[in-house]
Structure formats: structure tokens, C-alpha cells
Amino acid sequence: MIALAVNELVSTLGAAPPATTPIDPTGGAAPRPAGGAVGVPTPRLAPLARMVGVAKTYGRGENAVAALTAASLDVHPGEVTLIEGPSGSGKTTLISILGLLLTPTAGEIWLEGKDVAGLGERELPALRARNFGFVFQGFNLFPALTAVENVAIAIRMKNPRARNADAEARRLLEQVGLGPRMHHLPADLSGGQKQRVAIARALGGDPPILIGDEPTAALDTRTALSVMELLRELATRQRRAVVVVTHDPRLERFADRVVRVEDGRIQSIPRGALPPAPPAEPSGSPPPISLRSSTRSTP
């Protein structure tokens, strides 16, 4: 059954990159059991996205600044990858390129079985819509729209032909524990609730990869941890790949991998250096996400 589900998942999300491409900088070692105490050890699936030897240089000639150098990274379903590093180290450039928001100067980005590094803005929106959801530090919710409207409009924007955007938005908000407040405006929600709305919005269109840009930076510790737990759950139970940029080392316990970026270069953190995984449902946590039938559900 597991093998069948894995094969179905791989064929749904696209063929894996060629076997000849370099392995990710963590050495390709098996990650920690996804979700720590929440999940059970599962076989590592083919990467959903793969960056190979990616470089990004801003400016030209004497003014050229190398923001990223020979960066390689695999993004696997069911894994939470933390990206850490000092300000200006290239973290944002890394996730911007991974999320197809920035074109690399060199290197390959494998997605849906093909190198998409050279694609133009004509093709990229559809690829982004199918594959990525983004969560930001500042939430970026339309203040005039209720929570459910914010999620629904993103679904419609991703897919103008989406017929059940409202129902989908309600379901996603229920999933992140915001069912009772789905008709509230962002101004009437707490920071953690806003971020949950933003996560629900990112899940619109069912993208396999979630990218967070310091999604907990504007939140207090308890709320930040609950948001991170939610992302962990989404990775574990729905087999999504979660990539989070953070400055907060306390979040490492939710991660399967930590990637450190310094001076535009990727350095892996030894697996043994990661802190212990969190308990499954710590006290004071928000309502657990409800499982659903999805290609990314645990096989």
C-alpha cells in the first residue's frame, strides 16, 4: 500500500529529477522521523523540488554582488527544512529562487520533472500556483476581507476556474483551527490567528511545498510555537514539504533538516546537533488539524 501511494504521489507531482544530479548538501542522509513523536518513520520520497548548483549575482562588473554561490538543496515531502543564517547571508535569495520568484544567474531548479530555471514570467505563475504556498512574517492579508474571503480570493487568483473556492476556503480554515473566526476581519484576529489564515491561504490550491519567510518572527513565543506546530503537522500528516527561513533557533526542534546559509553558501548542520523533537500535542496548543483525503496524506 505504501509503495503504491508513494508511486502515485511521485507520478502526481511529477517525475523525480535525474539520478545523475547532485545530492542535497545535507549529504542525503535520511531525515529524522517526520514530525518527531507525531509521526512514524516513513520512507523518504523523491524530492518535490531540487536546486542544483544555483548561483545568484546582483549587479554587474565591479558592482557585482554574489548573493548565492553553488547552492544545492532538495525539498522532500513530509519534511520541515529550516533555513538559518545571519542577515544578508542569502536566505531570502535562496527561498525566492526555490519559490520561482527570482531567476538564478546559474544552476538548475528541478520541478515537476524538468529544469525550470530558465522559464520566463509567462510560464512561472502557473508553476508557482501548482507547487508553492507562501507564508510571510507580515501576514499580508487584505484588511478589507474576512479570513474566509482572504483564503477564497487567493484560490480564485491561483485558479480563476475554481468553482468551490468558498467551500475550499472554509475547509482550509477549519483545518488550521480557525473555523469559528472565519468571518472575522484580520483586524479582529490575533497575530497567531492571522498567521493561521495566511497558512490556510497558502494551502489554497493544494500546493505540495510551503515556503515561510520568518512566519513566526512577529509572534510571541507561545503563538510562534503553535504556528510552527501547525506547519510541522502539515508536513507530517499531509506530506507537504515545508521550508522555513528563521532566525529563531528554538524552532529547530520542529525541523527535519537545518540548512545554514552564510555568505551565500549553504552549510549543513550536523544532524546530531538538532534539538529533540517536540511532543505531539503540547498543552495549550490550538485545535489539531483535521486529516483529509489528499495525495499528500500519510500513506
Next chain:
Amino acid sequence: MWTLARKLLFHDRLRFAVAIAGVSVSVMLVLVQVGMYFGFMDTASSLIDASRADLWVSKQTNESFEFATPFDDRAFYRVASVAGVAHAERVVMNFAQCKLPDGGDLGVQVVGVDTTPGHRPLLAPWNVVDGDARRLAEPGAIIVDRTEVPKLKFDRIGHTTEIAGVRAEVVAVTSGIRSFTTSPIVFADLRTARSYLPQLGGEPVTYVLVEVAPGVRVADVQARISALPHLAAYTTAEMSARTRSYWSTRTGVGAGFFTTAVLGVVVGFVVVGQILYSGTLQYLREYGTLKAMGARNGAVVRVILSQAMISAALGFAVGAPLAIAMRAAMKLANLSVALTPPLYAATAAITAAMCAFAALLSIVKVLRLDPASVFKG
């Protein structure tokens, strides 16, 4: 998209109210100014447009309808004898001084028309609301418009006065026949009118109105008459257009009205553009987020265009009734504002275009918005 556009607009109600006020003022200015222009032009050509004539014949050198120089009565017979002319009538027209009850004088525009019985006249007073228009054939009988009563200072049908020292009796009153020159139009029989216009001398004719015989092409008759020395024949539509064009271009009245109308559009453009742009800047990160998640430029542009169209529609919905109210107020001042369905339609289209163009800056901003920018700060 409409829902998002509407909610974004309504979220900041004060700003939205300013936008609607800007569009409304613009719509009102366009409607009232262009309506006044057409009202003036309708007034300028009202005598021509009310005639049943196929052709208007005048001196070749005439440019102005009101200030046309007359020709000799023999020219009338030359025109009447042209092949294809079924019926011809004389019109004499010029200015004279009318004596007021208080002893003062007022310049009036005398229009002498043919009242010969047995044929329905090609030009006659219309919209008669009081008195007996058939008495116009009587010597010294005149018909004036009721809007001119305050100027002429008479209080009843049968009021007598003098025009150029000759007796004149008001036998009927019309409604809505006004002169572009602001001098009251005084209808009289041809002979009476000539007696009021001694300065023209002899038996002057200012225009000959022609009814073309059935089955004969008007253009053929027009060409034949225009071939006569010193005469020019125009169809009624051509004559009307010439008159409108004369007043519009020679007096600058057209430029004046349209400049104000254009200024109205500019005001609306600037207000709506500024409001939409500031709104776009306010939600730039949210738009960037949608683009990052895969929303195409077209989808985001549609939101902004929808906001522009909502502003246009509501601005028109407020501005048009304001223009109607202005028309009612101006009517009290004897000013005509011609608000016609085509003018409403054209103004609606102009408003939509104005708001769409006003959204261009916002659209360019969103098109150039780098979705990666949402990760920066």
C-alpha cells in the same frame, strides 16, 4: 474580482467618497457643459430646424444666419421658377427696436414669414401656447415667446407697442422659441416685418425657403439654384450645421464649453487616478503575495480595473442626477441644457474611459511589481 475590488474600495470609505465626488463632479461638468453647448446650438438653429423647407436659399456671401444680408425680391422669382421647385416662400429677417411700456427700447429679431392662405407655410411660429396664431396675417400682428415676456414687459395678449415706430400687437405667445443672440424673436407677416425693417429698403428677402416637387431629387434642385448668380442653396440640415458651426467657431463658445468639459474630465482623471494609486500602494504587499502564489498579472489588473469601473459607475450614478438638477436650476434662468440619451451614453463611455486611464498608473505599478519583493522586509 468584483468582490475584492468592491471591498477594497469600500474599506476606506472616506477615500472612496472622495473618488466618487471627483467622478461625480467630472460627470456633472461634462453633462452640463456639453448639454449647455448643445442647448445653445439648438437655440441657434431652432428656426431652421423647425422649418419644413427642403432648401434654404440665401446670398452666397452670407455666413451668419442672423446677420444675413438680404437680396432683391426678384431673386425670389428666379428661385421659384427653377425646375423642380414645388413651392417657394420668402423670409425676411433683421433687427429692430421695440418700444417698451416704460418708454425704453429693446432690440428684437424680426422674422417675417409668408402667411399667404392656401398653403401650409414652410416656416411659422410653433408651440403656440396662447392667443390665435392665425391672426398673424393681420397687419401689425406679432407673436413672441413667453420666455421673453419679462424683457418685453407686456402682460396680456392684445398688448400693443411699436416696432421701428410701427404699431405691433401681440396676438399669440409661443413656448421655447428663443434666439441665440438673446434678442427676442418677433414673428410677423412678411409685409408687417418689412415695415419694421425700413433700413433694408425696397422689398427685401433674406431667405427663400423651397419645397422640392415630389419625385425630384433635392440635390438636383439645390445644384440648379446654386448655379444662379450670387445665390447659394443649402438643405435644411446643411443650413442648421452651418449656423451651429458659425456660432461655435466664430464666437469661441464651443471652445469655451468644451474646455470646461475637458477640465472636468481632467479633474475626474486626477482624483480617481490618485485614489486608485494610493489604494494600490496600500495593498501592494497583498497584491505581491497573490502574484507570488501564482496569480497572473491579468487577474490583479482586473481587480484594479474593476475598482475603476465601480468608481465610474457610482460616480455617473451620482453625477447624472446632479446634472439634471443643474438643468432644472438653469431653466429658471432661461438657459437651455440639452441632456439627451446620446449625451448620457457618451458621457458614461467617457467616464469609463477616464477611470480606466486613471487606473493605468496603478496597473503599471502592479505589472512591474516583483513578486519576490514580498520577501524583502
